[in-house]
Amino acid sequence: MATNFTINPAVQAVIAELEIQRKKISSTKYRGWGAIIVGITIFLITASFGAMIIALLLGGASAIYGIVVLYKISDEESFYKSRFKNEVIGAALRTIDPSLTIEPHNGISEAEFRFSQLFTTEPDRYHTEDLISGKIDKTSFYFAEVHAEYKTETHGKNGKQTHWHDIIKGIVFTADFNKHFNGVTVVRPKDFGASLGAWFSKNVFSIGDKNVVELENEGFKKNFVTYSTDQIEARYILTPSMMEKINELNERSAYTVSLSFINANMYIAFPLDHNYFEAPIFKTLLEPNLLDKDMSVLSFMYDIVHELDLNTRIWTKQ
Amino acid sequence: MIIVAIIAILILIFGIGIYNSLISKKNQVANAFSAIDVMLKKRFDLIPNLVETVKQYMQYEGDTLTKITELRGKALGSNVSESDKLALDQQIGSAVKGLMVSVENYPDLKANTNFNNLQSTWTESEEQIAAARRNYNASVTTYNNAVMMFPGNMFAGMLGYQPMMVLETAAEERKNVSAKELFNS
Numbered sequence: 001m002a003t004n005f006t007i008n009p010a011v012q013a014v015i016a017e018l019e020i021q022r023k024k025i026s027s028t029k030y031r032g033w034g035a036i037i038v039g040i041t042i043f044l045i046t047a048s049f050g051a052m053i054i055a056l057l058l059g060g061a062s063a064i065y066g067i068v069v070l071y072k073i074s075d076e077e078s079f080y081k082s083r084f085k086n087e088v089i090g091a092a093l094r095t096i097d098p099s100l101t102i103e104p105h106n107g108i109s110e111a112e113f114r115f116s117q118l119f120t121t122e123p124d125r126y127h128t129e130d131l132i133s134g135k136i137d138k139t140s141f142y143f144a145e146v147h148a149e150y151k152t153e154t155h156g157k158n159g160k161q162t163h164w165h166d167i168i169k170g171i172v173f174t175a176d177f178n179k180h181f182n183g184v185t186v187v188r189p190k191d192f193g194a195s196l197g198a199w200f201s202k203n204v205f206s207i208g209d210k211n212v213v214e215l216e217n218e219g220f221k222k223n224f225v226t227y228s229t230d231q232i233e234a235r236y237i238l239t240p241s242m243m244e245k246i247n248e249l250n251e252r253s254a255y256t257v258s259l260s261f262i263n264a265n266m267y268i269a270f271p272l273d274h275n276y277f278e279a280p281i282f283k284t285l286l287e288p289n290l291l292d293k294d295m296s297v298l299s300f301m302y303d304i305v306h307e308l309d310l311n312t313r314i315w316t317k318q
Numbered sequence: 319m320i321i322v323a324i325i326a327i328l329i330l331i332f333g334i335g336i337y338n339s340l341i342s343k344k345n346q347v348a349n350a351f352s353a354i355d356v357m358l359k360k361r362f363d364l365i366p367n368l369v370e371t372v373k374q375y376m377q378y379e380g381d382t383l384t385k386i387t388e389l390r391g392k393a394l395g396s397n398v399s400e401s402d403k404l405a406l407d408q409q410i411g412s413a414v415k416g417l418m419v420s421v422e423n424y425p426d427l428k429a430n431t432n433f434n435n436l437q438s439t440w441t442e443s444e445e446q447i448a449a450a451r452r453n454y455n456a457s458v459t460t461y462n463n464a465v466m467m468f469p470g471n472m473f474a475g476m477l478g479y480q481p482m483m484v485l486e487t488a489a490e491e492r493k494n495v496s497a498k499e500l501f502n503s
């Protein structure tokens with residue numbers, strides 16, 4: 001989608017103001033980091049001649065100056081980023097649908113993330129931001145960037161080491177589902193463990209996972225394993241056409257998505273490589289293609305409601 | 319000696335596992351069928367209310383309404399086999415679908431809240447039955463695979479278990495119900 005919203009004079013004025021601020025932040029950052037690097041270099045060179053005190057004084061002074069400069073600009077930087085999200089991304093959102101809003105400091109809470117049962121691993125570290133919400137006809141939806149991680153610890157020669165691993169880094173989307181249901185149905189990417197569990201469930205019933213739902217759609221089966229507390233309800237939700245639509249959605253995503261249907265809502269997790277909706281610091285805001293990636297992900301999320309037909313309310317849930 | 323005993327115990331455990339698995343799969347099929355029955359009952363219970371509501375508005379669809387009521391009566395009769403019940407349900411389904419199409423000619427009925435609620439409940443029951451049928455077919459397929467494949471087939475022979483037939487899925491069940499197609503709205 002083209003970034004037509006920048007034609008809007010109000011947005012243009014904001015971008016022009018932000019560009020001035022951006023230039024100031026980027027030059028200050030160059031200065032700060034430059035002073036730190038110079039400080040370290042002075043320290044190393046002077047120390048190599050044995051003048052340790054002079055090395056500490058000269059190198060230290062330069063590095064401290066750099067740190068102070070960076071520290072002083074940090075507030076302005078977060079104000080700049082926040083303004084970019086509220087006013088530029090906000091304006092971009094309104095061109096897609098006037099009901100769309102962004103709250104940069106909010107997201108999908110950790111409690112909701114756990115409740116969604118999208119992933120089996122519980123997060124040890126959780127970060128969320130950029131909550132975008134809206135309503136299309138009768139369907140309310142919201143999505144946010146989520147980074148959930150778990151940790152592992154190894155004991156080596158250097159003592160205990162902590163390693164962080166991603167559960168998901170991407171966007172979690174949630175919408176009011178158009179049918180009533182009471183149980184929990186989750187659709188997870190098919191990995192080795194899930195395939196093995198499903199095989200046991202099918203072949204040695206008493207050992208395997210009894211909640212696995214055997215669905216008919218081959219493409220769906222190839223990518224996902226479905227679990228549900230209610231076999232019939234899972235099929236009521238995952239009708240043949242819904243499975244096709246999920247397949248299509250999945251094909252357009254870089255990585256296999258995960259879905260869950262719980263408490264009247266549907267959740268979809270999209271793993272992504274890029275951090276979206278961020279204001280550039282070292283790249284100009286006047287670049288015409290600046291928001292192309294952000295806009296394409298926004299349109300993608302917005303279109304889900306139509307693509308999954310969530311506005312078809314011919315069942316008792318209105 | 320100990321190794322032989324361990325192998326024997328393992329074989330025994332494996333055998334019990336397969337045996338139990340076969341029985342549980344058969345029970346699952348029975349369970350899945352009774353779930354369809356429950357859904358059908360729920361759907362048939364909607365008919366009197368639907369007919370009553372529609373009757374007040376539709377002057378020219380008397381035959382269809384009588385046919386639907388008769389079919390319901392048959393389906394709820396005491397000596398109806400499960401397969402007949404399913405066949406009757408399909409007939410009721412297509413008769414009601416025809417009725418829904420005629421609603422276009424009765425704007426007052428189309429605007430009636432009670433009728434709209436019934437229409438939604440009907441569509442919902444249709445998809446629930448489709449889901450229950452798909453669940454039944456999945457249970458039958460799992461059961462048939464177990465009965466026909468090694469090593470389950472050895473036990474199946476001893477238990478006298480035979481492969482079962484899956485239910486034919488009506489073309490409408492394969493796709494999602496579309497509001498536009500159904501109500502032409």
